[in-house]
Structure formats: C-alpha cells, structure tokens
Amino acid sequence: MTVLDNGTGDLGGYRSGFACFVGRPNAGKSTLTNALVGQKVAITSSRPQTTRHAIRGIVHRDDGQLVLVDTPGLHRPRTLLGQRLNDLVRTTWAEVDVIGMCIPADERIGPGDRFIAGEIAQISGTPTVAVLTKIDVVTDSQLAEQLSAVAALGDEMEL
Ligand SMILES: Nc1nc2c(ncn2[C@@H]2O[C@H](COP(=O)(O)OP(=O)(O)OP(=O)(O)O)[C@@H](O)[C@H]2O)c(=O)[nH]1
Numbered sequence: 001m002t003v004l005d006n007g008t009g010d011l012g013g014y015r016s017g018f019a020c021f022v023g024r025p026n027a028g029k030s031t032l033t034n035a036l037v038g039q040k041v042a043i044t045s046s047r048p049q050t051t052r053h054a055i056r057g058i059v060h061r062d063d064g065q066l067v068l069v070d071t072p073g074l075h076r077p078r079t080l081l082g083q084r085l086n087d088l089v090r091t092t093w094a095e096v097d098v099i100g101m102c103i104p105a106d107e108r109i110g111p112g113d114r115f116i117a118g119e120i121a122q123i124s125g126t127p128t129v130a131v132l133t134k135i136d137v138v139t140d141s142q143l144a145e146q147l148s149a150v151a152a153l154g155d156e157m158e159l
C-alpha cells in the first residue's frame, strides 16, 4: 500500500480515472470528497452510516479529471442495512482505478481498519493508497506515528 504524500508526483499528460474512498464509518470520506470536488456533493455528519449510496463527484484539474465515488463506511456487518452497504462498497471496488483507504489520524488503527484492509486485499486487485484524514486535529509527532502505523498495516495486509 502506498502512503499518499503531498501529491507532487508528475503525472505527465492529461489523465482521467475513477477513484473511491473506503474506510470506517465516520472516517471522513464524504468530507474529503466534498473538499476535492469543491462543493458539497455528499452529506457529512458526526453520525456513522451517513452515506448510504455511492455518490459521484468530478474533480477538474489542468492535468486531469478524476471521478470520485464516495461510498458508505465499511464495517463488520451486524444488520441487514450494514450488509447491503458493504455490498455496495464492494461493487464499487470493481469499477474504479484506485482505492483510497481513509484512516483518521486521530484514532488508533484498530480491528475496523484491519477488517477493511483485509477485505481490500482479498477481493480487489485495484491499487490502494492510504489517505490520512483529520490531520488538523493532531500534532506533527502524532501524525508521524500514525503514518508508520499505516505503513505497518499495509505490510501486514500485503496491500
Ligand atoms: N477536524 C476534522 N474533522 C473532520 C475531517 N473530516 C471529517 N471530519 C468530521 O468527521 C465526521 C465524519 O465525517 P464524514 O465525512 O461524514 O465521514 P464519512 O466517512 O463519510 O462517514 P460515513 O458516510 O458515515 O461512513 C464529521 O463530523 C466531519 O465534520 C477533518 O479532516 N478534520
């Protein structure tokens, strides 16, 4: 799994592709989608399971166009709704060129993240990039710690 840096990579010519964000409920997927798109395309809230459909937004840049698919948070399902939301997320993985796995910088990596990383590793051959969210609420040293924890998770799950 590649850890996303400040995104200064040279992409060469004009490029276009599909990406989706996956992560625990409340990880900040919809907030990031809205920020990248530049307008509110997805509802955000402090309550888990806010997003219940795959929502598409388009990011326009001089060197490319990115279609973002925002999906519900993925978790070990306990209810039929949870099961259906997970199915939707997995269907989306087959449609995109890259998966951004969102991990909050302010919460320890736990079983929820391991579950998701394991699912991605098992089901999808799609390249996966780790994205740290909520970095505004942590110190630089907490952020550095979380980056190495994320790298370790990637190694452990062979992502
Ligand atoms: N401080 C801070 N808060 C954030 C950030 N990103 C998201 N949040 C907050 O975290 C909560 C969840 O954000 P969402 O974007 O709705 O999370 P989600 O991953 O889409 O959640 P589900 O759709 O329920 O899976 C909201 O209260 C957001 O305001 C961030 O970068 N910094």
Ligand SMILES: [Mg+2]
Residues within 6 Å of the ligand: 029, 030, 031, 042, 043, 044, 050, 051, 070, 071, 072, 073
């Ligand atoms: Mg959401």
